[in-house]
């Protein structure tokens with residue numbers, strides 16, 4: 001079985017839920033404490049054995065490319081101030097993986113963005129990490145998906161249980177249990193942004209999928225779906241109906257940096273355990289919550 005060494009990070013969306021900041025700062029560059037969201041994704045992929053990553057961007061997202069480049073002047077200035085450790089951190093992120101970039105040109109949807117990766121992917125399986133979804137987990141989620149792919153030899157979608165009233169914002173999967181496995185399900189259909197009554201289950205795809213190159217011909221033939229966009233879920237639904245996919249209920253907490261509450265929550269959680277900020281920030285939170293309860 002082919003080893004999974006490639007990943008695609010779609011990061012070319014308009015990010016309208018994060019306006020006004022997102023018209024000037026890519027939402028994938030919004031910080032969690034001191035690191036942009038996309039750095040967490042590249043680190044997760046690298047820790048999962050991924051060596052080559054394609055980030056799908058657009059003309060307003062050059063900051064992402066800059067983050068993964070070397071900064072010789074900055075590094076020299078840090079070294080001159082005796083802050084070699086900070087310079088080494090910048091290098092570490094630049095060298096995490098072989099990160100390349102491609103522009104989507106028009107924001108026609110997540111499926112269309114993934115479709116741009118055909119030449120990069122070639123004939124290999126690949127992981128898709130949705131550019132605004134950061135997941136804190138014990139085992140990197142991309143690795144959890146790769147393990148499920150190697151076990152069941154089918155595309156894998158990372159899923160979580162979603163509150164019924166939230167389902168219309170996500171997708172809903174038709175699943176059946178796999179004997180002897182409590183985390184993985186066999187999925188043979190799914191629907192993007194189901195209207196009330198159209199849901200299959202409360203399992204939704206959140207942030208990570210592992211696909212094979214068969215998806216590209218399907219994407220190319222897709223009509224616009226929900227919201228007038230080329231939806232990745234519609235392509236994966238066709239694969240699920242034809243040959244099935246594995247739905248893996250992954251371990252980890254997911255934060256949607258494309259939403260205001262997701263951005264705030266991720267910063268509170270990470271800030272409270274960060275080695276530099278944790279102690280002071282936890283003390284502040286305790287005082288703040290006590291005041292709120294008065």
Ligand code: UTP
Nearest residue numbers: 010011012013014015016017107108109131132
């Ligand atoms: P979202 O649906 O969260 O992104 O897509 P969006 O369209 O930017 O969101 P809003 O509703 O306007 O706030 C998930 C991921 O797919 C990327 C986004 O950048 C995000 O990381 N994406 C989405 C693309 O790369 N291209 C697209 O056309 C749409």
